[in-house]
Amino acid sequence: MLRVAVVGSGPSGVYTAQGLVQQDPGVRVDVLDRLPCPYGLVRYGVAPDHEKIKSLQNTLRTVLEHERVRFLGGVHIGSGGVPAARLRELYHAVVYCVGAATDRHLGIPGEQLPGSFSATEFVSWYSAHPDAAADSFVLGARSAVVIGVGNVAVDVTRILARGAAELSPTDMPQPALTALTASRVTDIHMVGRRGPAHARFTTKELRELGTLPEAEVIVDPAELALDPAFADPAALPAVPRRNIEVLRGWAGRAPRGAARRIRARFFLRPVELLADGGRVGAVRFERTAPDGRGGVVGTGRYEEIEAQLVLRSVGYRGVPLEGLPFDAERGTVPQSAGRVLRGGAVAPGEYVAGWIKRGPTGVIGTNRPCAKETVTSLLEDAAALVRRELPGDPVDGLRALGVEPVEWAGWQAIERAEAELGASLGRGVVKLPDWESLRAAARGVP
Template sequence: MPRVAVVGSGPSGVYTAQALVQQSSVPGVLVDVLDRLPAPYGLVRYGVAPDHEKIKSLQNTLRSVLEHERVRFLGNVEIGAEGLTPEQLLRLYHAVVYCVGAARDRRLGIPGEELAGSHSATDFVSWYSAHPDAVPGGFGLGTRSVVVIGVGNVAVDVARVLARGAEDFRPTDVPHPALGALAGSAVRDVHMVGRRGPSQAKFTTKELRELGALPSAEVRVEPADLALDPAYAPAPADRTGSGPPTPAARPPAAVNRRNVDVVRGWAGAPDQSRARRIHLRFFLRPVELLGTDDGRVTAVRFERTAPDGQGGVRGTGAYEDIEAGLVLRAVGYRGVPIAGLPFDEATGTVPHRAGRVLRDGAASPGEYVAGWIKRGPTGVIGTNRSCAKETVSSLLADAPALGARRIDGDPLDALRAAGHHPVEWPGWLAIEDAEAALGAELGRRSVKIPDWEGLLAAARGERGPSGT
């Protein structure tokens, strides 16, 4: 009976496990879903904004897979330099599928990026999502102005969380310390800034519209920013019959018209004088973070950009400073190498062919990848399903040769003998119970336990810290 390890319990890992147990060509496959954290679900638990309850409900779908009779969740198992090596895993399983995502944020690479008050949006999301690796001490929100660099869905999430009232998050699972910080926030202006225009931004229209639905905040857009966008500026009327429009006036081939229409509506809206303001800024490229003598960020210097006629932008030599006591960069993710596994630094992925890991250009028997570590941080949650199916198809084609290799006993016994302390599914259920109890204690619904000690204590059935 073949045994497969799936490393990572986020959507790509769970969809991989699902594809393995639902296929019929290799009956009886047993799947262990390993995760470094004692809690499953990956970014669905630790990356989806707390007020996106519909997306967070995907946990119920993932849960049904992890409760399958031939699937076993083993949390608190480290893979890589600090834990099991890929070589050791192949001694315990016939095949290993790495679904470890893209955990590192991209850097800006500009002066001042290391100033106090400059963080990745990933760190901020981890803080309000109660990730046990979140920035120690959390985030002080004592500044009036915040700059969020980036115009994707993560940037939109971060801007929305900063601009919402804390009471909106009380019914959610936001950890209590983060809820307190949001309640005491002095933030009044959130500047979300992109180097290109709204037609080239990465946010989805649904996410974008949510910004305009906040009762405590208004969205402001500079009409001069929009006028630069090829999808916004109409072609000059006097060019009729005189040849094609200029590159700056020709709409791109795949313009997201809905985004442009939403932003256009905000540009013409009157001032509503609400408590907080979200400023959507475009055609500004960050060039430096400015700070005090003692090393704290005070502003971001941007260079004004303009369309270059080729789908990109060029610098104009004009600059603008935006005040900020907190700067959050949301400019993308990249994969993190696992010791002992090939890694392409240029793409931030593991080299592969149809999901088969490549070592020196040749497929490595028994090693596979799926999800962002396979294809890069692209697509939506559902994209992971087809990605996983492709990898599983490759694995099943290799199954006769893989199954001929002998492995000894139950991998769980070997993990324990090697000094690991896996959190099994009953341990995760105990964490859920502890978080429900913590919420009741605080007069809220279920509240996440935000630290390693508390999670592991809860998994053992012990009472962890109060979370306050």
């Protein structure tokens, strides 16, 4: 029987496991994750107020509960954990689906000032990721700048703009809920360095900003008009065309006096974060102009936007996993049709799928065809891989290294503990936010 380890239980890992068991009745798959909880960014990235997308976890669950699939949480592969080479010995094949865990940097002065955070840090905090360290995001802030105009920028803008009544029903951890409901942030500036025709958000997500009960969106028609596409959006592909229609609908509207204002800004390139009393006080931008080829050029004119909170939402980045090759420029593992390449040659039995294969773009569904391609490659290679005799149940091999995996029952115990915590707080399910409480819950310790 072919034994495969899938490292990472996000969408790409789960779709890989699903493809394998569906296409090959003779395969057994262990899905390993460094966290005791499955689902990757579906649990720790998808915004808590997007219950419908969050509920995709139920679809992923059915795969992890398949009789030939086993979830093994709390197993870190690479530096400080199980060496990749050892894992390779325990299984016929290993598929790395480890995502892109870190943020890209702006590389401008002041980026590290107190009050400046990556969107990744903010998302991890309100999503209860146990590695989240910072918690002072909105403390003392009146004005926030979100740098970037992708869907993550829209997510963090929306979470900053929502009121207590909207956030309380979510599974947000209690400390984040308490801080956000006490937030005094009244102005949120979401800023793109290019024009609206080149914004990366999708229309549904953009439109939602205009439906928030306690906030209004403000758009300067003169700034939209800087984009040559604004005059003739009909020539644009569907998504930017609809985005411009939505922005046009907001442009120049009289303010209705909502408690919070979201300002969608364009053609402003961040050049420096300015300090005020030892922490960030403003962001300095250079006004840009379209270069006619989809890019922008600086105009030499500058503008400062007040901000006690800056969230840098300029994309994610893969991190190297010790023992695996890494393309530092792209932040991905070199591969061909999902087969890992070492020095340009196929490394037998090693595969990748998802963001660590393609880079950090694409919605959950994009990972399905991506995983399918990898599964096809693996099953083509299976006859040769399965010839190698394995030492026995891989879990015994992990235990021999001092690793005690959190199995499915442990994860179910975490789910019960989160339901109980929510009930005790008069809320629905509330996520446990730290390693200690997750581990205790997984062991069944109340």
